[in-house]
Amino acid sequence: MPNSSPRPSFFRRATVALVHWFDADFAPGGAEKIRAAPDKVDWVRVIPFVILHAGCLGVIWVGWSPVAVAAAVAFYFARMFAVTGIYHRYFSHKTYTTSRPGQFLLALWGGTTVQRGPLWWAYHHRHHHQHSDDAEDAHSPHVHGFWWSHIGWITSRKNFPTDYSKVRDLARFPELVWLNRFDTAVPILTGFAVWGLGWLLEVYAPGLGTTRWQMLTWGFFISTTALFHGTSTINSLAHLMGRRRFQTGDDSRNSFILALVTLGEGWHNNHHRYMSATRNGFYWWEIDPTYYGLKLLARTGLIWGLKPVPQSVLDEGHEAEHAATVIAAQKAAHAHREYSYATLKRVVPTAAAMAVATASAAQVTLPQKAGHPALHRDGTELAHGMTPPAQVTVAEVPKPSPR
Numbered sequence: 001m002p003n004s005s006p007r008p009s010f011f012r013r014a015t016v017a018l019v020h021w022f023d024a025d026f027a028p029g030g031a032e033k034i035r036a037a038p039d040k041v042d043w044v045r046v047i048p049f050v051i052l053h054a055g056c057l058g059v060i061w062v063g064w065s066p067v068a069v070a071a072a073v074a075f076y077f078a079r080m081f082a083v084t085g086i087y088h089r090y091f092s093h094k095t096y097t098t099s100r101p102g103q104f105l106l107a108l109w110g111g112t113t114v115q116r117g118p119l120w121w122a123y124h125h126r127h128h129h130q131h132s133d134d135a136e137d138a139h140s141p142h143v144h145g146f147w148w149s150h151i152g153w154i155t156s157r158k159n160f161p162t163d164y165s166k167v168r169d170l171a172r173f174p175e176l177v178w179l180n181r182f183d184t185a186v187p188i189l190t191g192f193a194v195w196g197l198g199w200l201l202e203v204y205a206p207g208l209g210t211t212r213w214q215m216l217t218w219g220f221f222i223s224t225t226a227l228f229h230g231t232s233t234i235n236s237l238a239h240l241m242g243r244r245r246f247q248t249g250d251d252s253r254n255s256f257i258l259a260l261v262t263l264g265e266g267w268h269n270n271h272h273r274y275m276s277a278t279r280n281g282f283y284w285w286e287i288d289p290t291y292y293g294l295k296l297l298a299r300t301g302l303i304w305g306l307k308p309v310p311q312s313v314l315d316e317g318h319e320a321e322h323a324a325t326v327i328a329a330q331k332a333a334h335a336h337r338e339y340s341y342a343t344l345k346r347v348v349p350t351a352a353a354m355a356v357a358t359a360s361a362a363q364v365t366l367p368q369k370a371g372h373p374a375l376h377r378d379g380t381e382l383a384h385g386m387t388p389p390a391q392v393t394v395a396e397v398p399k400p401s402p403r
Contacts, residue, residue: 017044020160024117025181031161039148042157048184049155052114052228055221058213067201067210068218075194075223076230077263079113083231084265084290086110090303091118091170092125095278096294097305100173105302107179111186114224115231119170119180120162127166128235129275132250139235142251150229150236194219230261238268245320246273256287264288274313278306282317 019026027034086106089095098106107118115121124138133140138159141149153159162180164171171177179186198215201208242253252272259266259280264287267280274282281288297303 014044017042020045021048022184023181024120024160024162024183027161031163034161035158035163037158039144039153039156039158041152041155042160045157045160046155052221053225055217056225058217058221062211062214062217064218065209065214067208068198068214071194071197071215072218072223072226075219076227079223079227080230080263081290081293082106082109083113083115083227084263085294085297087113087115087118087121088125088265089278089290089294091122093275094169095276095307096298096303098303102302103173104175107176108186111179111183112190113227113231114187114190115228117162117180117183118176119164119167120183122170123163123166124159127163129272132248132252132272133239141236141239146236146240149239150232153235191216191220233258234262234265234268238266242266242269244269245317246270247320248272254286259287263293264290270317273317274309276307277309277313279309282309282314 016026016028025031087110090098090103090106091110110118110121128137128139131137133142135143137143138156139149139153144153164177195212195216198210198212198219201210201215202212238253238255238258239251240253242255242258244251244253246269248269250272252269254269255266257266258268264280265271267282267286267288270282270286271280278294279288279291280286281291294303294306298306
């Protein structure tokens with residue numbers, strides 16, 4: 001029998017979405033029902049996301065200053081490290097160990113990124129690895145297209161709830177669950193802190209030419225928006241551009257450019273081959289600033305037990321690179337042969353025509369200049385000082401009879 005329950009009114013759906021702004025676990029009909037819904041943008045729920053982007057337009061009124069722009073860049077990289085080194089390599093994959101207080105501090109740091117709570121982030125990322133590039137992958141560009149994988153999926157109602165059954169190792173900590181449930185608390189405090197920093201500079205260091213609203217626009221809105229899109233390139237572009245070293249069953253790729261943008265996350269194919277390693281750049285020449293930062297944190301004692309890449313995986317990578325080099329060399333040789341054959345097909349007829357023309361020209365009798373050798377000598381003989389062949393007698397042209 002078909003479900004005859006009436007569809008909730010717009011007012012009710014809007015009210016639920018507004019409550020979701022502050023309580024991410026609020027689900028009157030149950031989280032499973034929301035996750036079972038088709039992909040659809042929840043426009044009321046994503047208003048804060050729209051405001052984040054619209055806040056960048058504030059630069060039209062507040063202008064810029066070197067300090068504000070430098071703050072935006074610094075906050076970008078400091079929080080990109082929080083995304084890659086904390087949300088990804090700790091909460092999602094547990095590639096190193098920390099204490100419970102250290103875990104809470106890391107979660108607070110991750111909350112400043114404005115990319116939801118640590119358990120929501122870890123749940124979706126683990127789900128991605130289980131279903132990478134198949135129909136269940138929420139942000140596969142091969143399934144949903146580029147724009148949906150880059151930004152659309154995060155606006156869909158079905159992707160809002162956290163499936164705590166997939167992150168049981170994290171859900172046993174009430175402080176983490178609280179941060180995850182009220183995931184706007186840390187971002188709001190971050191925004192006020194950045195604004196307060198601008199106020200302090202405006203009052204106590206006016207020579208810097210930086211205002212509170214300038215700092216809020218650059219240090220929070222612009223920096224956070226750039227951070228979101230930088231992170232999203234791994235969902236979209238890292239499955240479209242770059243090279244594949246390992247056969248992983250999906251289309252994950254390695255990209256040096258994306259590694260620079262995301263502090264090492266661009267070595268995505270490496271990561272999909274062995275996700276339990278602390279480093280994504282498996283080899284010394286693969287730049288991985290997140291790993292370098294985690295090594296520094298380990299020296300402070302805040303974290304420890306960074307997990308290495310197994311030697312067997314490194315050997316597999318070397319073998320794959322060698323095989324790829326051999327295949328590339330074979331293709332190049334084949335292409336060279338094809339090019340050489342095509343060139344010969346063009347050159348040989350031309351050379352034959354020139355030979356025939358030369359032979360025909362040799363039949364013409366020319367007068368020989370008295371007291372001089374033949375006008376033409378072999379180039380090889382001239383170059384090496386070899387004895388020229390015997391002179392060929394050229395018939396004299398008959399002299400015209402006198403009138």
